[in-house]
Amino acid sequence: MKVVRLNNFFGAEVQGIDLRNLSTKAIDDLQRLWLEHKVLVLRNQSLTSEEHVNFSKHFGNLEIHPFANKHVDYQEIIVLESGGSTKKTHYSATDWHSDVTYREKPPMGSILRGVVVPEVGGDTCFANAVEAYSRLDLETKNAVSELTATHDWFKKNHHVLDKKDIESTRKKYPLVSHPVIRTHPETREKAIFTNNFFTAHIDGVDENRSNTLLRRLENAIRDPSIQIRVKWDETTIVLWDNRCVQHTGTDDFLPAHRRMERTTILGDRPF
């Protein structure tokens, strides 16, 4: 197993393994590398959807996503697909976020696989939310350190629901508050845990103050100095740690066809 770092702060390409056939030691190594590097890129992996699910289960229980398009045969897999003949002419995951933060226990990690990859475009960018936090000015750090924010699925997902289902979905997934700065349960690092997709507002401050602070946190995430950019192909798998990494897709591949499949590993309540 060879590890090539992608950036000074995070991200690594792991070479010389076959995800279909992993020893217990290799799984331990991957877990350790994942914690250390936050994002792992694995090339030359020809997995079926079933093998993708099986590989993911090494890291925890998998989530059944409440809203996203699911794979016909594997409900643990969500399908992110647009362009080509799909009739989806837009690609919407083009802002920085961590996955499913509107849940009481958001996922600890996600594992994304390239299935149909355009020749050019459709890269995914990752931001190290720990380094972004550490670069905040002291005043902002102090201002946000004890705050919580409300996360809401509605903003991003309501358009996929029938009107009649909105109320029952609200009951099932009520508003949830998470710390603005989250402590990673294993490494104890502190990271920014707000995003434009799901964070409705910061609790207990007025709207102006909430907007100002959220924008400062967003700007810290938007700095290329704490980011990496991953180019896909149809044998690439990327694992990221949602507790300390944010990511965004890019929509520069349209109208070409792009299909990705994701499994999502359940996590703990943020603190």
Place this chain on the structure above:
Amino acid sequence: MNIHPITGFVGAEITDINLARTNKGEIQAIKEEWLRHKVLVFRNQDLTRQEHIEFGKNFGELEVHPFAPHPKEYPEIVKIISNDKVQYAASNWHSDVTWRQKPSMGSILRGRTIPEVGGDTSFANTAEAYNRLDPEIKDRVDSLYAIHDFSKTFGRNMSEKERKEKQKKYPPARHPVIRTHPETGERGIYTNKPFVSHIEGIARDESQYLLKTLQHAIQSPSVQCRIKWEVNTIVMWDNRIVQHQASNDFYPQKRHVERVTIIGTKPV
């Protein structure tokens, strides 16, 4: 010469060419690809400083930067060094020397000392960033002008006296907020944080709001590409339609890159 696009909106890697020995046909082809892709990347180009300068002159007259350091015998080369004293350089989105009355049309940067990881440069297509603005914001910025001033960045370490002298020589420049590319006709965002002091003729709050909104558009990864450097990688970009930012992520490793800068025309 082979062309490999890097992302959907910006950048191409050019292979099978030796920049130390180009012919007229190749220079013409590079010019065309440069206009199309806006950022061109060449690998393994072991140029001397003189060859770097000669290559740059194919595209226009080279400037001598009044503030940045240069190697003794090569005033056209800007040395950009990050080390213990300057831990990073150029880590904010910008286009080069926009504080000049006639800012640069393009820059050609060469890697000399490159950290093992980190120090990538990101590039944004400012025309695509402009296309993606809300129509309401487009309307508001379309006919505005911004004031560009070197002293915001290069004046920080100058004495009061020195700054005043330099300001006489390089008075603030007034450029359109949305610039039209003189060759392709594309319209791109032409404001940046290191050099723009304000948008002219509107309230300060409004100016700040619009500048932030424009910067936000530049920051979208969908309009960007990201280039990893190696020693003897050469990247050339079109300052009229591209902004760039170096990553401040490699300290305490050292990074040394060298630039020649091609003089451009007054923005319209």
